[in-house]
Amino acid sequence: MTLAQSLWREGIKTGAIGGISVLAISLVGMVESFNKRDIIADFLSMGIAFIMVFGIILPYIAAKRTTRPEKHIIFLNALTAGLVTAVFPALLVILGNIINLRSMFVNASPVLYNLLTSGVEGVGGILILLLAGILCGAFAGLLFFLPGLIRSVIIVCLTSILAVGIVQDLIRPLFSSWGIMEVVSEWLFTQNGLTIAGTIFIPIFVGAIYMFWQLKGEGIKTRYNTLESGTQKSVKMSSFFVLAIFLIFLPHILGLFLSEVLTIVGLYILLGLGLNIVVGYAGLLDLGYVAFYAIGAYIAAILTSPAIGAFTLTFWQALPFAVMGGIFAGILLGIPVLKMRGDYLAIATLGFGEIIRILVLSDFLKPWLGGAQGIAKIPNPAIFGWQLSTPQEIYYLILLGCILVVFISVRLRDSRLGRAWMAMREDEDVAQAMGINLVSTKLLAFATGAGFSALSGAIMVSKIGSVYPHSFNVFISINIVCLIIVGGIGSIPGVIVGAAALVGLPELLREFADYRMLVYGAVLVGMMLLRPEGLWPEARHKMELHGEENGSDETQTATAA
Amino acid sequence: MAMLEVQNVHAYYGKIHALKNVSLKIEKGEIVTLIGGNGAGKSTTLRTISGLLKPREGAILLNGENLADYKAHQIVTKGITQVPEGRRIFGQLTVTENLDMGAFICRDKKLIAENVERIFEMFPRLNERRKQVAGTLSGGEQQMLAMGRALMSNPEILLLDEPSMGLAPVLVDAVFETIQKLHAAGTTILLVEQNARMALQVASRGYVIQTGEVVLHDVADSLLNNDMVRKSYMGEN
Ligand SMILES: Nc1ncnc2c1ncn2[C@@H]1O[C@H](COP(=O)(O)OP(=O)(O)OP(=O)(O)O)[C@@H](O)[C@H]1O
Ligand SMILES: [Mg+2]
Numbered sequence: 001m002t003l004a005q006s007l008w009r010e011g012i013k014t015g016a017i018g019g020i021s022v023l024a025i026s027l028v029g030m031v032e033s034f035n036k037r038d039i040i041a042d043f044l045s046m047g048i049a050f051i052m053v054f055g056i057i058l059p060y061i062a063a064k065r066t067t068r069p070e071k072h073i074i075f076l077n078a079l080t081a082g083l084v085t086a087v088f089p090a091l092l093v094i095l096g097n098i099i100n101l102r103s104m105f106v107n108a109s110p111v112l113y114n115l116l117t118s119g120v121e122g123v124g125g126i127l128i129l130l131l132a133g134i135l136c137g138a139f140a141g142l143l144f145f146l147p148g149l150i151r152s153v154i155i156v157c158l159t160s161i162l163a164v165g166i167v168q169d170l171i172r173p174l175f176s177s178w179g180i181m182e183v184v185s186e187w188l189f190t191q192n193g194l195t196i197a198g199t200i201f202i203p204i205f206v207g208a209i210y211m212f213w214q215l216k217g218e219g220i221k222t223r224y225n226t227l228e229s230g231t232q233k234s235v236k237m238s239s240f241f242v243l244a245i246f247l248i249f250l251p252h253i254l255g256l257f258l259s260e261v262l263t264i265v266g267l268y269i270l271l272g273l274g275l276n277i278v279v280g281y282a283g284l285l286d287l288g289y290v291a292f293y294a295i296g297a298y299i300a301a302i303l304t305s306p307a308i309g310a311f312t313l314t315f316w317q318a319l320p321f322a323v324m325g326g327i328f329a330g331i332l333l334g335i336p337v338l339k340m341r342g343d344y345l346a347i348a349t350l351g352f353g354e355i356i357r358i359l360v361l362s363d364f365l366k367p368w369l370g371g372a373q374g375i376a377k378i379p380n381p382a383i384f385g386w387q388l389s390t391p392q393e394i395y396y397l398i399l400l401g402c403i404l405v406v407f408i409s410v411r412l413r414d415s416r417l418g419r420a421w422m423a424m425r426e427d428e429d430v431a432q433a434m435g436i437n438l439v440s441t442k443l444l445a446f447a448t449g450a451g452f453s454a455l456s457g458a459i460m461v462s463k464i465g466s467v468y469p470h471s472f473n474v475f476i477s478i479n480i481v482c483l484i485i486v487g488g489i490g491s492i493p494g495v496i497v498g499a500a501a502l503v504g505l506p507e508l509l510r511e512f513a514d515y516r517m518l519v520y521g522a523v524l525v526g527m528m529l530l531r532p533e534g535l536w537p538e539a540r541h542k543m544e545l546h547g548e549e550n551g552s553d554e555t556q557t558a559t560a561a
Numbered sequence: 562m563a564m565l566e567v568q569n570v571h572a573y574y575g576k577i578h579a580l581k582n583v584s585l586k587i588e589k590g591e592i593v594t595l596i597g598g599n600g601a602g603k604s605t606t607l608r609t610i611s612g613l614l615k616p617r618e619g620a621i622l623l624n625g626e627n628l629a630d631y632k633a634h635q636i637v638t639k640g641i642t643q644v645p646e647g648r649r650i651f652g653q654l655t656v657t658e659n660l661d662m663g664a665f666i667c668r669d670k671k672l673i674a675e676n677v678e679r680i681f682e683m684f685p686r687l688n689e690r691r692k693q694v695a696g697t698l699s700g701g702e703q704q705m706l707a708m709g710r711a712l713m714s715n716p717e718i719l720l721l722d723e724p725s726m727g728l729a730p731v732l733v734d735a736v737f738e739t740i741q742k743l744h745a746a747g748t749t750i751l752l753v754e755q756n757a758r759m760a761l762q763v764a765s766r767g768y769v770i771q772t773g774e775v776v777l778h779d780v781a782d783s784l785l786n787n788d789m790v791r792k793s794y795m796g797e798n
Contacts, residue, residue: 416665416668419661419662419665420665422651422653422654422662423651423662423665426651426652426653426654427649427651429613429645429649430645430649430651432612432613432632432633432634433611433613433633433637433642433643433645434634434637434662434663434665434666434710434714435634435635435637435638435665435666435714436634436665437632437634438634
């Protein structure tokens with residue numbers, strides 16, 4: 001490849017992606033609305049930080065993509081990509097100053113231009129913007145040439161500033177509730193953004209931990225592996241014990257708001273683990289999964305709410321009915337779709353989900369299900385006479401549910417049934433030819449998944465105290481499918497990580513609320529490109545997707561041998 | 562009484578009449594081959610025997626018992642196991658896991674472990690690759706794995722669908738050697754092949770199938786010398 005070709009393909013084109021991204025986030029209003037908050041007090045606003053992320057990441061990618069080995073070409077590509085990333089917003093500013101773009105883009109305002117040019121009018125501002133792009137590119141280029149460990153430490157440090165800066169509103173109240181930590185909090189944070197001390201101390205702290213793990217982590221792991229199995233067991237037991245203590249005290253450490261988020265994440269973990277059995281283990285793409293959530297929720301509501309009054313069972317008395325109802329519905333849905341696979345199955349189940357939602361919404365069933373008004377006055381659950389009403393208390397019920405469901409999931413995965421699911425997922429004909437009964441194996445997958453979902457639904461209504469049809473729309477199903485995919489299909493820890501990332505984070509990052517779907521979409525696309533196996537994949541899938549190079553090598557040597 | 566008997570079977574894919582009055586017999590301990598061109602209905606015959614496709618007319622008898630009422634997964638327990646066309650091993654599972662899966666109908670862990678070792682003895686190549694993900698095996702190794710997996714259920718009759726497809730000549734020889742070994746060990750085999758010459762060399766009898774109909778049936782030696790067979794299936798003029 002000639003120098004010009006390399007510049008065009010690897011430098012300019014990559015930079016253009018960054019430039020277009022920056023244009024997009026500017027024009028949808030993200031930059032401006034994020035700019036109300038500072039990452040570092042009076043120094044770096046969230047909006048600018050966001051643009052800088054693009055300005056650094058794309059030049060870095062440009063450097064990485066460069067096929068020519070010469071260092072100066074790699075560096076030149078990074079610089080070019082940085083410059084090009086800045087050229088796009090620069091052109092926007094120039095164009096915006098000549099004609100009024102606001103009729104087309106509401107957010108193309110002088111405020112935005114001001115922000116992009118650091119408040120400098122005229123040509124000077126444009127030059128500053130371009131210079132900033134080049135500097136970002138240079139930084140990315142230098143980063144690329146650093147040795148691996150140092151580079152990853154720097155990236156971790158920068159990310160930690162960004163991350164802590166974004167969630168500081170959540171961290172500050174935590175610190176202040178611990179008495180003496182309030183002093184620390186004041187030292188690290190202002191009302192808006194990190195202090196200089198925080199900006200220095202936080203990355204050092206995080207970076208040190210990261211570096212320690214990088215340097216010593218392998219050693220610790222091998223030392224653990226060489227321990228006697230007895231000692232290994234006790235190490236395991238004690239870490240379980242620490243984890244248990246941590247989980248027990250977690251809601252008190254986190255306080256009310258974060259505990260609420262935690263309970264929502266917990267409910268989605270229950271849902272995700274259920275769907276993971278259907279989609280991850282058995283390979284049946286079910287898009288109507290929310291139906292079972294609704295069924296569990298409504299059965300629990302009808303049986304416990306005095307507003308309906310037909311039965312007034314306690315939560316615990318109603319729970320078995322709710323779960324059984326879910327399982328029954330799972331089998332009922334399973335029977336007609338037994339012969340369907342892939343896309344057809346997805347569409348059919350999608351229909352089922354909608355049918356249930358429309359049913360509970362219908363006027364016909366209103367006397368029993370409450371129609372659009374739903375059912376209210378659902379009592380909170382109680383454990384030994386202890387009424388669980390706040391999120392901090394409900395948390396324990398959900399924790400219990402999660403532990404139970406994780407346990408069942410693990411046992412099922414390693415069971416004969418789990419193997420039958422796996423075989424069925426890979427090849428239905430062959431599975432049958434191995435003696436696997438497809439009908440019962442499929443129905444059991446649908447039933448188990450639906451049971452978990454109904455459990456989640458029942459807990460959800462007893463937590464909220466009311467239930468409405470509109471809480472069971474198709475986006476919940478899609479959300480659950482996404483969290484499984486993002487976490488890593490078929491992986492139990494993956495579901496937990498996925499739920500935390502896709503359900504927990506959006507709850508925490510309220511600024512993102514308006515742009516939730518945008519960020520969500522971008523994250524999903526990015527994930528599928530960069531880490532298709534998910535955040536915490538099952539070992540098997542990881543081998544499949546990333547072992548490819550090694551795999552084919554082995555195949556070649558095998559054929560040659 | 563023949564061990565496996567296919568009697569006047571008619572099978573359909575929707576409206577397509579794929580098998581027209583097909584009849585075959587296989588005696589215990591025999592290798593019988595079914596040869597025919599692309600789309601003749603060889604795989605369909607095997608699918609019908611193993612219950613994946615139900616005949617609309619006719620019967621399939623195993624030791625005199627009609628298999629009509631058994632589902633595919635129950636037919637395995639009767640002693641008929643199919644090695645499907647194109648290998649179709651479980652690509653994401655390791656070699657050992659694939660073999661374990663083949664013994665799904667067996668609940669005796671010790672027996673399964675013994676069987677696995679037996680298969681590894683038969684296919685030392687697989688033994689070296691126990692832990693390897695099966696999708697990364699070479700074509701020949703995958704074919705061995707597919708056969709090994711089928712053997713895990715201790716079948717009385719093994720249905721092999723084009724085991725030599727897509728393999729280099731050396732590996733084709735290895736596959737046929739394995740077939741002979743299995744035969745020597747007492748397994749009854751119905752072998753579907755496009756490689757008619759080699760199939761007829763190991764088989765005792767052969768059936769020729771064309772567009773869903775059995776057009777010729779004879780002992781293997783005669784078929785090897787039959788003009789039509791030589792012309793159509795061995796590429797001779
Ligand atoms: N699932 C199916 N649906 C419809 N038609 C099918 C199906 N499977 C096979 N057929 C048709 O049935 C006929 C017989 O197919 P079969 O697979 O048995 O051929 P074959 O003899 O095994 O050929 P090959 O040597 O190419 O594997 C073909 O015409 C084929 O198109
Ligand atoms: Mg075929």
